[in-house]
Amino acid sequence: MDVKFYLERLQAILSNKRFEHCLNTSNTAVKLAERHGGDLEKAGVAGLLHDCARDLGANELLAMAEIYGLAIDAIEREMPVLLHARLGATLAQQQFGVDDDQVLKAIALHTLGEPEMGVLDKIVYLADKIEPGRRFPGVELLRKTAFENLDRAVLESLNMTIKLSIQSGGPIHPGAVATRNWLLQELGGAS
């Protein structure tokens, strides 16, 4: 994996702020991988490239998803920003030359997760939410939880996102609900 090339290309297509977020996410993903026994190189690369499609506008996200043949569901059509994760995985493969399936999967799952998601997927999902540049109520506790228990931390982060979607009156993508329900079962909390 050619990290120097990834850095150059990423910096060319992202705003400075987003590029910095990607660097922070990469560093945090490596730390989480050290703590939880994940692959350090894969965590670093997936963290770095996770938002490679995040600066595309809604119309570009929809158009590129169609060009690359991604299925687009009704909620993604309403909220194209949700596509940036799966499209990001496609661009990481097609434009950055990443050929590691685990890295591509972790990028694709960093917004909604999915039932049975693996350690690397959880690490990248959380690194995005807790990197040092993130500021939101509860982030300190989430940072602590992420280094203690990946499942509990992903569940807590999904709870926050779902609550925010309800507060804003917007739709909730069911992918996040499916991930949440699976984690509840994994943690033994569902009755």
Ligand SMILES: Nc1ncnc2c1ncn2[C@@H]1O[C@H](COP(=O)(O)OP(=O)(O)O)[C@@H](O)[C@H]1O
């Ligand atoms: N399950 C969901 N349903 C609806 N909107 C969501 C869902 N998950 C995330 N979002 C929204 O999609 C956007 C991108 O999510 P994410 O990639 O997690 O955040 P960010 O781009 O800030 O790193 C955010 O505005 C978030 O609130």
